[in-house]
Amino acid sequence: MLNNVRKSFISGVAIVLLLPVGINSAAATNEPKSALEVKPLDERYEDSFTIGAAVEPYQLEGKDAEVLKHHYNSIVAENVMKPINIQPEEGKFNFEQADKIVKFAKENDMDLRFHTLVWHSQVPEWFFLDKNGKPMADETDPKQREKNKQLLLKRLEKHIKTIVQRYKDDIDSWDVVNEVIDEYAPNGKGLRESPWYKITGTDYIKVAFETARKYAGENAKLYINDYNTEVEPKRTYLYNLVKELLEQGVPIDGVGHQSHIQIGWPTLQETEDSINLFASLGLDNQITELDVSLYGWPPRPAYPTYADIPKEKFQAQADRYNALFELYERLDDKISNVTFWGVADNHTWLDDRAEQYNDGVGKDAPFVFDPDYNVKLAYWAIID
Numbered sequence: 001m002l003n004n005v006r007k008s009f010i011s012g013v014a015i016v017l018l019l020p021v022g023i024n025s026a027a028a029t030n031e032p033k034s035a036l037e038v039k040p041l042d043e044r045y046e047d048s049f050t051i052g053a054a055v056e057p058y059q060l061e062g063k064d065a066e067v068l069k070h071h072y073n074s075i076v077a078e079n080v081m082k083p084i085n086i087q088p089e090e091g092k093f094n095f096e097q098a099d100k101i102v103k104f105a106k107e108n109d110m111d112l113r114f115h116t117l118v119w120h121s122q123v124p125e126w127f128f129l130d131k132n133g134k135p136m137a138d139e140t141d142p143k144q145r146e147k148n149k150q151l152l153l154k155r156l157e158k159h160i161k162t163i164v165q166r167y168k169d170d171i172d173s174w175d176v177v178n179e180v181i182d183e184y185a186p187n188g189k190g191l192r193e194s195p196w197y198k199i200t201g202t203d204y205i206k207v208a209f210e211t212a213r214k215y216a217g218e219n220a221k222l223y224i225n226d227y228n229t230e231v232e233p234k235r236t237y238l239y240n241l242v243k244e245l246l247e248q249g250v251p252i253d254g255v256g257h258q259s260h261i262q263i264g265w266p267t268l269q270e271t272e273d274s275i276n277l278f279a280s281l282g283l284d285n286q287i288t289e290l291d292v293s294l295y296g297w298p299p300r301p302a303y304p305t306y307a308d309i310p311k312e313k314f315q316a317q318a319d320r321y322n323a324l325f326e327l328y329e330r331l332d333d334k335i336s337n338v339t340f341w342g343v344a345d346n347h348t349w350l351d352d353r354a355e356q357y358n359d360g361v362g363k364d365a366p367f368v369f370d371p372d373y374n375v376k377l378a379y380w381a382i383i384d
């Protein structure tokens with residue numbers, strides 16, 4: 001790292017000396033460099049793990065597609081494989097958008113993650129309504145509750161079976177369940193009290209993994225995915241659940257660490273401990289939704305536009321990326337994939353959050369490519 005900084009500094013000086021008088025030297029050294037002209041990220045990390053990006057179908061064309069092909073050897077759908085997109089109405093499966101992503105991955109020889117078979121968010125209401133249209137979670141009669149539970153588990157099995165049968169030869173890793181831990185859950189065990197949980201207890205998790213295994217086969221890689229997996233007490237709640245499920249023979253292969261993180265949070269030590277903790281159960285780890293926000297939580301105040309973000313902020317972010325990828329690389333026998341939750345700073349879900357908390361005006365910049373697909377300091381930090 002230091003060597004490279006010095007080298008580029010020296011060459012920067014050389015350029016300045018060669019420039020005709022009158023040309024701004026700062027502009028010359030800060031010349032934007034296209035992501036397409038620099039060493040591919042996936043090549044840099046090919047001995048360690050695959051490098052992924054989350055995509056919307058519209059990003060499979062144009063500049064996004066070029067950058068995807070150049071830098072990434074793995075992709076995941078940002079939205080179109082979620083329950084509400086795939087089965088918006090009972091029995092009406094909609095694979096059109098998801099198929100586009102599968103096709104792109106195949107054509108470009110990329111790995112594909114499936115996100116996500118089960119979640120409490122972006123899931124249609126119908127899953128949780130009984131035959132009379134009443135919310136199952138409100139049912140008080142024990143007999144009817146048991147019937148509801150069986151009906152919901154049957155719907156879950158059918159959802160998973162239909163998807164897995166269609167895509168089993170295309171998907172390398174499956175997010176089977178997403179965000180089942182809630183450290184604030186009233187049950188005190190960190191089990192998120194979603195309709196899934198209220199109606200089935202933890203059986204929905206077991207049935208989801210067992211059904212995925214049954215139809216995807218022994219070689220499929222099955223993940224339990226969550227955010228803040230580094231931080232206590234969430235980390236321990238997740239660990240306890242996974243350990244118990246493994247003891248019961250539930251087929252879990254790995255933990256997906258979403259990694260929606262910040263420049264100063266969580267600590268590297270927490271990140272390392274979390275990966276080692278789950279590896280100690282014999283599990284793989286994947287970094288599934290990486291973005292490094294410029295802000296704390298909530299993201300307030302936020303810079304109104306990209307141009308307002310100061311250079312020091314980008315430098316701090318680059319230092320963070322540097323440390324993070326050094327850690328990932330050191331732990332690479334325990335990590336099989338690192339996926340960014342987007343391609344470049346022109347499209348990130350974090351903007352919605354920045355806007356939401358700042359009266360509609362706020363920009364985040366969590367990736368290593370800028371909104372024009374030029375490399376950021378963060379790119380140089382992780383490529384050397």
Ligand code: XIL
Pocket residue numbers: 078079178258289349
């Ligand atoms: C987000 C998408 O990025 C948004 O476009 C959508 O509006 C909401 O979901 N954790 C997850 C992802 O597991 O599915 C979420 O994706 C981000 C947080």
